């Protein structure tokens with residue numbers, strides 16, 4: 001996983017705590033990642049061979065493992081990340097229900113660029129005025145082909161569907 005934030009390595013630290021390799025990129029004043037940042041971070045991901053077992057073996061098998069997934073979490077705003085090609089197979093827009101259902105209309109570029117919108121933190125729906133159907137309609141207005149998943153990392157709802165989505169053959 002490659003994590004982009006202006007400051008701190010909190011997110012990469014959290015990902016590494018799960019056992020997955022993660023590199024944090026800090027953009028400082030920057031509001032998004034770009035492809036060179038991703039390339040540099042990817043080269044530093046500890047997936048390129050088994051350095052501890054075979055110190056002289058520069059085996060790149062794992063980087064080219066067809067079953068491997070690379071996640072890039074761009075800087076957390078709904079504007080700049082939409083405009084940059086990071087070499088990704090797909091962009092995913094994650095919208096928490098605390099953000100309000102009008103975000104796909106207010107920030108259409110991100111939702112137009114995304115193949116999937118995840119409506120996230122659905123465990124909070126009883127506590128917020130978030131109209132799921134309206135949010136989906138707004139997203140489809142800016143991107144008629146967008147796919148939609150509802151999920152919560154707190155309750156676990158939607159995680160099976162998310163994994164299925166990730167493992168589907170690339171379009």
Ligand SMILES: Nc1nc2c(ncn2[C@@H]2O[C@H](COP(=O)(O)OP(=O)(O)OP(=O)(O)O)[C@@H](O)[C@H]2O)c(=O)[nH]1
Pocket residue numbers: 005011075076077096120121122123124151152153154155
């Ligand atoms: N209720 C609830 N809280 C969640 C859920 N997922 C994450 N959070 C909490 O939301 C807070 C912010 O986490 P996230 O929204 O995941 O942060 P992020 O998307 O990495 O945001 P950035 O700071 O932009 O990187 C943390 O306190 C999380 O514990 C969820 O499904 N439900």
Ligand SMILES: [Mg+2]
Pocket residue numbers: 011073076
């Ligand atoms: Mg984050």
